[in-house]
Amino acid sequence: MDVEVPTRTLVEALVSEDGVVEAGELYEVADALGMSDQQVRLCVKRLVDEGKFTVEGRGRRAVLRMTPQALRAAEPDVEFVRFMYRQDAGEARWDEVWHLVAFAVPESRRPARDALRDAIVRLGGAALHSGLYVSPHDWEELVEGEAARLGVLPAVTFLTSTDLRVGRERSPAALAARLWPLDEVAARHERLAEVARVRLRRLTEGASHVDLLRIAVELAAEFTRAVEPDPLLPPVLLPQPWAGTRARALVARCWAALAERATGLPALFRTYGDAVPRPR
Missing domain, CATH: 3.30.70 (Alpha-Beta Plaits)
Structure with a gap:
């Protein structure tokens, strides 16, 4: 299953902890994702024009450096990810408020x-x-x-x-189904689960460093696409079994497999790796 990865997402995903992107690696991963060199060059130019990156050198030997302000803004919300998995594990129960x-x-x-x-x-x-x-x-x-x-x-x-009622409806689960687009949220997670299953299979078959980076970028892009519109409702308010719980468990397995097989992953993936619990 193919994953649509915006070029901007690819560039920002490959930033190291010190804010650097090696152009050679960027172009290799972009090529693996089916992006053209021109597509990457135009994206880098836009990011430089926006003041998010500076560039030293030319072509595939260039080095991109993220500006300090952009680096701070790009930091993922680790606590949000931790809460997501704690709730999936039943460790953050709803107080019915x-x-x-x-x-x-x-x-x-x-x-x-x-x-x-x-x-x-x-x-x-x-x-x-x-x-x-x-x-x-x-x-x-x-x-x-x-x-x-x-x-x-x-x-x-x-x-x-503690007493919310809409019309005659006061059942918390029924209210949640009425107020939030749960079918749409579930569909996004079902797609994420399928993407994660395919990537997990590829990880068990062996992959080069560029392939590992490609898988990590694809997972990050699809994970973001699924969780950004997710209100992260407590499990008691959701249909069971919930697609989000299954999908995130598969992503955790992928992240663990990446951690075992890859060295020198960019900062984003080490950050997510620290936030996502290791499968038991």
Whole structure:
């Protein structure tokens, strides 16, 4: 099963811990992924123009260096990944408290209002009504930080409830199925599981260093595609067995196999390797 990997994702995935990408390795992995040299060159130029990288040298002997600001921004949210796997293992149980956020940002601050709404959805919130969102997680600090950054914190209200009802529906699992697009989230994880199964098979058959990097990049791209829209609801709110749990378990096996077979993996993969539990 092929995986669509954006060229920008490939470049950023190959950054070492000291912020360096060797152009020779970049072009080799890009070629393995079916990307042209021109495609890579144009992407590198855009990244340089955006101030995210500098380039020393030319062609395949060049060295790309990520700027300190871009390096900090590109750090993966390790705690998010750890929480994901802890919840899958039943180590982060839901306390049956719903966390609600309401905001009334005036039309004159529409860009900030839209940005706050996008941030709330990105954090896993579901809309109950216009300007009113809910999550089963203790997310107040994260939402408050986004609202403060956007300068709209005074317009935001936080509250919790153990008695959420929509119409006549008050069953937590039924509410979750109604409020979040669980079928779509599950479909993304089913694809991730299939990608991971195929890569795990390839890893057991043996692979060159470039092949290992290609597999790692493909896994990272598909993993991101699956988990970014996932609200990470507690298992008690999800259909069982849940596709996300199965997919993430397969990814953990792939990561363990990569760690056994590869040396000198870029920083991103060592970071994920530390966050993802080793299969027992």
